[in-house]
Amino acid sequence: QVQLVESGGGVVQPGRSLRLSCAASGFTFSSYAMHWVRRAPGKGLEWVSFISYDGTNKYSADSVKGRFTISRDNSKNTLHLQMNSLRPEDTAVYYCARGAGFGGGWHDYWGQGTLVTVSS
Amino acid sequence: DIQMTQSPSSLSASVGDRVTITCRASQSISNHLNWYQQKSGKAPNLLIYAGYSLQNGVPSRFSGSGSGTDFTLTITSLQPEDFATYFCQQNSSMPFTFGPGTTVDIK
Numbered sequence: 001q002v003q004l005v006e007s008g009g010g011v012v013q014p015g016r017s018l019r020l021s022c023a024a025s026g027f028t029f030s031s032y033a034m035h036w037v038r039r040a041p042g043k044g045l046e047w048v049s050f051i052s053y054d055g056t057n058k059y060s061a062d063s064v065k066g067r068f069t070i071s072r073d074n075s076k077n078t079l080h081l082q083m084n085s086l087r088p089e090d091t092a093v094y095y096c097a098r099g100a101g102f103g104g105g106w107h108d109y110w111g112q113g114t115l116v117t118v119s120s
Numbered sequence: 121d122i123q124m125t126q127s128p129s130s131l132s133a134s135v136g137d138r139v140t141i142t143c144r145a146s147q148s149i150s151n152h153l154n155w156y157q158q159k160s161g162k163a164p165n166l167l168i169y170a171g172y173s174l175q176n177g178v179p180s181r182f183s184g185s186g187s188g189t190d191f192t193l194t195i196t197s198l199q200p201e202d203f204a205t206y207f208c209q210q211n212s213s214m215p216f217t218f219g220p221g222t223t224v225d226i227k
Contacts, residue, residue, distance in 0.1 A: 035216075037164075045156070045164065045207050045218040059214045062121075095163055101170065105211030106154040108175065110163035 002026040002109045004096050009114030012086055022079040022096030022111055030054070030074040033104025036081050038092035039113075046092070049081065050099070064090075086118045122146050122210050124219035132227040139195040141222045143208035148188045152212035155184055155193045158221075159204045167206075168193065198224070 008020040022034070036048040049060040049070040058070055069082040079096050093115050097107035123146040133139050143153065151171030156164040166175045168184035171191065181196045195202055203226055208219040 039158075044205075044221040045158070045209075047209070047216045047218060050214065050216070061215045097164075101211075103211070105152065105216065106166060106169040106209070107156075107164070108166050108169075110165075112163055 002098070004098065004109055004111035006094065006096055006111040006114035009094065009116045011117045011119060013120050014087060014118055016086055017082070017084045018086060018116060020081040020083065020094055020096075020114060020116070022081075024077045024079065024096075024098075027098070029072075029077040033099030034070075034072060034079045035097045035099055035104070035107060036070060036079075036094060037097055037107065037110075038090075038094045040089070040092040043092075048094070050104070051079070052104070083116070086116075088118050090116060091118050092116060121215055122149060122213060122217055124208055124210055124217050126206075126208060126219035126222050128222060129220065130223040130225065132225055133198050134227045135198055135200055137198045137227075139198050139202075139224060141193045141206055141208075141224075143186075143191040143193070143219050145189045145191075145210055145212075149210045149212035151187045152210055153184070153186065153191045154209045154211060155182075156207045156209065157202075157204045158207065164207065195224075 003025045005023045051070045067085045071080045093113040095113045096111045098109040100108040155168040158164040172184045205223045
């Protein structure tokens, strides 16, 4: 069965960095686009970043552009999100999600989420 | 960027009620609209994709309709497990924006 397991969350001071990982299993990881989506406390879902199946195409939300970098290692079935210059407003549960359909436009499987708290 | 709005932001309903949630896009997105359900402390769950296609394993009481800018999620007979927050999302163009959500709670 499809499984996505995030790791790497925690408490970090503003301006510092954190790297999230998402371990995928139960499907051919290298055939699917992947996304990161977050939900801040008391807020709705916010789409964060996209990477194509082969890693050649990437896109990020304006709120994280220039600070967050999505990447993948298809040999290890792993997705990453490198988060630099973290801000308090980046505090959220971060989910990795598989992209389904043409262009990977909807998210048919999600991880359980990892909490990132940015606070001094 | 395409902006998504939802109405209502919250509603109270009883088991067995018919519930309708509306989602509107700031420009035409054809049928590139998805619906998710999220329960407290859990990951979101895909209900409907491409406007009206029911995701595998999702009960048939859920349905989606609409195209262009206006979309609807309907739950024909609300069940106890349906009390949750519902989000629409457009995947017509990046960034794939979500609506603000509609919380369905018990009347």
